Amino acid sequence: MASSPSKHHISHSLNGFTTPAKRTKLSFISDSEIQSEFSHHDQTIARINNGSFGSCPQSVISAQQNLQLQFLRQPDNFYFNTLKPSILHSRSLIKSLVNAHSVDEISLVDNATTAAAIVLQNCAWGFNEGRFSKGDVAVMLHYAYGSVKKSVQAYVTRAGGEVIEVHLPFPVASKEEIVSEFRKALARGKENGKKKVRLAVIDHVTSMPSVVIPVKELVKICREEGVDQVFVDAAHGIGCVDVDVRDIGADFYTSNLHKWFFCPPSVAFLYCRKRGEEGKGGDLHHPVVSHEYGNGLAVESAWIGTRDYSAQLVVPAVLEFINRFEGGIEGIKKRNHEKVVEMGEMLVKAWGTNLGSPPEMCASMIMVGLPACLGISNDPDTLKLRSHLREHFQVEVPIYFRAPVDGEVDSITGYARISHQVYNKVEDYYRFRDAVNQLVSDGFTCASLSN
Numbered sequence: 019m020a021s022s023p024s025k026h027h028i029s030h031s032l033n034g035f036t037t038p039a040k041r042t043k044l045s046f047i048s049d050s051e052i053q054s055e056f057s058h059h060d061q062t063i064a065r066i067n068n069g070s071f072g073s074c075p076q077s078v079i080s081a082q083q084n085l086q087l088q089f090l091r092q093p094d095n096f097y098f099n100t101l102k103p104s105i106l107h108s109r110s111l112i113k114s115l116v117n118a119h120s121v122d123e124i125s126l127v128d129n130a131t132t133a134a135a136i137v138l139q140n141c142a143w144g145f146n147e148g149r150f151s152k153g154d155v156a157v158m159l160h161y162a163y164g165s166v167k168k169s170v171q172a173y174v175t176r177a178g179g180e181v182i183e184v185h186l187p188f189p190v191a192s193k194e195e196i197v198s199e200f201r202k203a204l205a206r207g208k209e210n211g212k213k214k215v216r217l218a219v220i221d222h223v224t225s226m227p228s229v230v231i232p233v234k235e236l237v238k239i240c241r242e243e244g245v246d247q248v249f250v251d252a253a254h255g256i257g258c259v260d261v262d263v264r265d266i267g268a269d270f271y272t273s274n275l276h277k278w279f280f281c282p283p284s285v286a287f288l289y290c291r292k293r294g295e296e297g298k299g300g301d302l303h304h305p306v307v308s309h310e311y312g313n314g315l316a317v318e319s320a321w322i323g324t325r326d327y328s329a330q331l332v333v334p335a336v337l338e339f340i341n342r343f344e345g346g347i348e349g350i351k352k353r354n355h356e357k358v359v360e361m362g363e364m365l366v367k368a369w370g371t372n373l374g375s376p377p378e379m380c381a382s383m384i385m386v387g388l389p390a391c392l393g394i395s396n397d398p399d400t401l402k403l404r405s406h407l408r409e410h411f412q413v414e415v416p417i418y419f420r421a422p423v424d425g426e427v428d429s430i431t432g433y434a435r436i437s438h439q440v441y442n443k444v445e446d447y448y449r450f451r452d453a454v455n456q457l458v459s460d461g462f463t464c465a466s467l468s469n
């Protein structure tokens with residue numbers, strides 16, 4: 019994935035913003051340097067699943083270890099003199115990358131799960147403190163991430179809210195299908211004019227099946243329809259899709275930094291749009307309360323007790339890594355997209371199946387139909403097949419079960435979600451292709467795998 023050397027000045031445009039890393043380069047990172055940055059990966063595995071846990075290059079791991087040692091060497095000095103300004107620096111870099119208005123709008127938290135808890139806890143208080151009425155609604159996608167669905171249940175349903183799910187077709191052919199289903203769900207939410215839709219939770223890129231959601235259009239519809247607040251769950255946001263939080267226009271937007279942005283686990287940002295006097299993140303609070311309670315979400319989140327904060331501090335090292343690639347993060351994103359589409363098309367051609375979405379509805383992950391003869395007939399089958407591929411073919415790839423719709427015969431019931439990240443090679447996908455071809459020619463079916 020490396021590009022040819024250049025002696026030109028490089029202007030790294032990140033979501034339309036030029037980063038401070040504008041400088042002269044003699045050469046971009048080479049293929050062998052990329053492989054060396056990821057040499058800690060298990061080299062026996064074709065890892066085509068960056069989407070689940072992300073990846074972190076060696077130079078960033080070294081920077082993190084250095085910070086961990088600094089803390090252990092003299093914790094008091096680190097706490098009093100390094101931690102706060104370093105977190106602020108990371109926040110301000112993220113603020114520029116995602117085009118937030120102010121650094122106060124950006125908090126660093128552990129992960130998208132924590133960000134969801136912050137937003138949903140706020141919604142629960144709306145019910146508990148009597149600002150919302152019993153039966154008021156939260157809308158979310160049927161394909162919302164499992165843990166986020168559970169959080170909605172824990173915070174919203176339990177507090178008296180009603181949850182309406184937006185049913186999405188899969189395979190999906192166009193973004194209009196999603197927009198139309200979203201409008202229907204909002205209309206259900208507002209039935210009789212008695213209920214109010216208090217919160218819409220919208221994924222930017224759904225996890226399983228993976229599809230890029232037209233978030234900007236859906237946020238606009240929410241505004242037109244009088245939805246109180248919109249939370250975008252973009253666990254696969256920064257480094258995977260364009261993130262301009264002002265342009266998207268949601269109230270809250272979270273993205274992991276450890277999935278597609280090369281940070282080590284675990285760190286995410288949560289953007290909370292500044293509104294008037296509430297300023298520093300409104301009345302949101304971190305669910306883990308410590309000394310900074312009441313000082314604004316970003317400050318609260320920067321100290322939630324003694325722990326390892328190093329993942330939050332390596333953002334400058336990550337940018338150094340990213341800026342070794344032609345076009346910086348924009349270039350990485352574009353090449354990952356092109357490559358994953360090419361690999362997806364190669365696989366469906368080899369297997370006589372189809373993609374789960376048109377290429378423009380995917381970013382760095384794409385859903386690839388598996389041959390129907392593999393007999394994937396429920397969710398447990400997907401896990402069994404995934405383990406089988408790992409253990410017998412050294413391929414790591416998640417699989418989705420799609421129940422046949424009434425009347426369908428011999429339809430595709432299994433889709434693999436393939437990812438592409440800078441370390442991937444075409445051989446990784448060939449190994450997956452050949453493994454499936456082998457299973458098919460052996461007459462394998464999931465029924466043959468024990469539980």
Ligand SMILES: Cc1ncc(COP(=O)(O)O)c(C=O)c1O
Binds near residue numbers: 165223252274
């Ligand atoms: C859409 C979505 N939301 C939330 C999450 C949770 O992310 P994390 O486990 O980093 O909190 C994921 C993880 O894959 C995801 O895909």
